[in-house]
Amino acid sequence: MEIENLTKDIRARAFEKKDPKTPEQVGASWYNDDLTYEGISKTLFMILPTPGCSWALGDSGGCTMCSYVSDCTLEPIDTETILRIFNDHLSRHPINEEDKISVKLFASGSFLNPYELPKDARDEILKTLVNLGNVTEIIVESRPEYVKEEYLDEIFEIIGDTLFEVSIGLETSNDYTRLKKINKGFTRDDFENATKLMQHQRKTKGYNLKTKAYIFVKPILVSEKQAITEAIETAEYCDSINVDRLSFCPATIHGGTVIERLWRKGAYQPPWIWSCVEIINTVRDELSIPALLDTSGFGSRRGPYNCKKCNKDLKQIIIANNLTQNKIEYECECKNEWLAEINNSDMNNSTVKVKHIPLY
Numbered sequence: 001m002e003i004e005n006l007t008k009d010i011r012a013r014a015f016e017k018k019d020p021k022t023p024e025q026v027g028a029s030w031y032n033d034d035l036t037y038e039g040i041s042k043t044l045f046m047i048l049p050t051p052g053c054s055w056a057l058g059d060s061g062g063c064t065m066c067s068y069v070s071d072c073t074l075e076p077i078d079t080e081t082i083l084r085i086f087n088d089h090l091s092r093h094p095i096n097e098e099d100k101i102s103v104k105l106f107a108s109g110s111f112l113n114p115y116e117l118p119k120d121a122r123d124e125i126l127k128t129l130v131n132l133g134n135v136t137e138i139i140v141e142s143r144p145e146y147v148k149e150e151y152l153d154e155i156f157e158i159i160g161d162t163l164f165e166v167s168i169g170l171e172t173s174n175d176y177t178r179l180k181k182i183n184k185g186f187t188r189d190d191f192e193n194a195t196k197l198m199q200h201q202r203k204t205k206g207y208n209l210k211t212k213a214y215i216f217v218k219p220i221l222v223s224e225k226q227a228i229t230e231a232i233e234t235a236e237y238c239d240s241i242n243v244d245r246l247s248f249c250p251a252t253i254h255g256g257t258v259i260e261r262l263w264r265k266g267a268y269q270p271p272w273i274w275s276c277v278e279i280i281n282t283v284r285d286e287l288s289i290p291a292l293l294d295t296s297g298f299g300s301r302r303g304p305y306n307c308k309k310c311n312k313d314l315k316q317i318i319i320a321n322n323l324t325q326n327k328i329e330y331e332c333e334c335k336n337e338w339l340a341e342i343n344n345s346d347m348n349n350s351t352v353k354v355k356h357i358p359l360y
């Protein structure tokens with residue numbers, strides 16, 4: 001498939017230019033307020049050292065917008081090293097000062113894939129978190145093919161009734177966009193089967209298991225207007241199959257990716273912040289599913305952008321409203337430029353910003 005070849009080729013060049021990281025360089029953590037299932041609560045975010053996403057390391061080259069694999073070791077890491085780095089990061093934050101905390105574990109790929117995170121490391125990490133006594137939620141990410149009954153049984157054997165959320169990068173409900181433009185390599189049915197399996201486990205075994213979908217805003221070769229429509233349709237689809245939460249991820253330009261290649265050639269532009277606001281406001285208006293809007297890269301050259309006057313303000317409001325789930329109320333004169341683009345970009349099928357609207 002053409003998109004796979006292109007992704008693989010660009011990925012191989014990126015690997016040539018950049019040395020793999022050491023496990024210590026991959027590990028990272030921070031501690032913030034976040035919206036949990038029980039309201040706003042302190043949350044520990046941790047990036048675990050892993051070789052990188054198997055999908056990106058394999059023959060597919062991975063997804064067209066993602067460069068997480070470039071920040072990994074590319075080689076398996078022994079359990080002892082993973083646990084040493086995990087415990088080191090755990091000790092850096094005042095987590096025992098809180099009655100309840102949530103923990104988000106990022107594996108730069110799939111937490112549930114034993115190649116990326118060996119089972120004994122996974123088990124030990126979960127045991128340590130449960131033994132802290134105040135961890136009420138554990139959030140992980142996985143591709144749908146690793147969501148297996150066997151793994152969930154093993155996990156709940158350790159964590160008991162602790163809430164466990166599995167976030168899956170569905171990105172879009174449109175199979176053509178996901179397969180041909182994002183190179184995601186799984187179908188909507190694959191996502192739906194994984195979601196149903198988790199819902200079934202919750203029902204039959206009483207597991208405190210939740211599901212979250214990541215929705216990617218503005219893949220390549222999608223106009224600004226289509227990007228808004230597709231993100232909203234994806235949210236509606238997720239709601240219809242009872243996904244528990246949504247997280248919108250507006251595109252930012254990662255190095256060594258297909259999206260970067262198109263951006264450099266002027267054939268791609270990340271979405272307007274206004275488009276992201278339109279999506280989140282529509283979802284908060286029409287659906288009751290909790291929805292977060294990621295603001296990574298907002299206001300930067302490689303990220304979602306409005307104008308110098310409002311980028312920062314909007315970013316702050318979006319972060320604050322992720323906690324309250326309120327709609328974003330804000331005005332700036334650049335909104336007219338955005339409106340002109342979404343109303344006219346389909347005229348010439350442009351996927352980049354239209355600076356001059358043809359008047360005659």
Ligand code: SF4
Pocket residue numbers: 053054055056062063066067068108109110143169184
């Ligand atoms: S988006 Fe997820 S599945 Fe795709 S390459 Fe990145 S980590 Fe892997």
Ligand SMILES: [Zn+2]
Pocket residue numbers: 306307308309310311332333334335
């Ligand atoms: Zn503005």
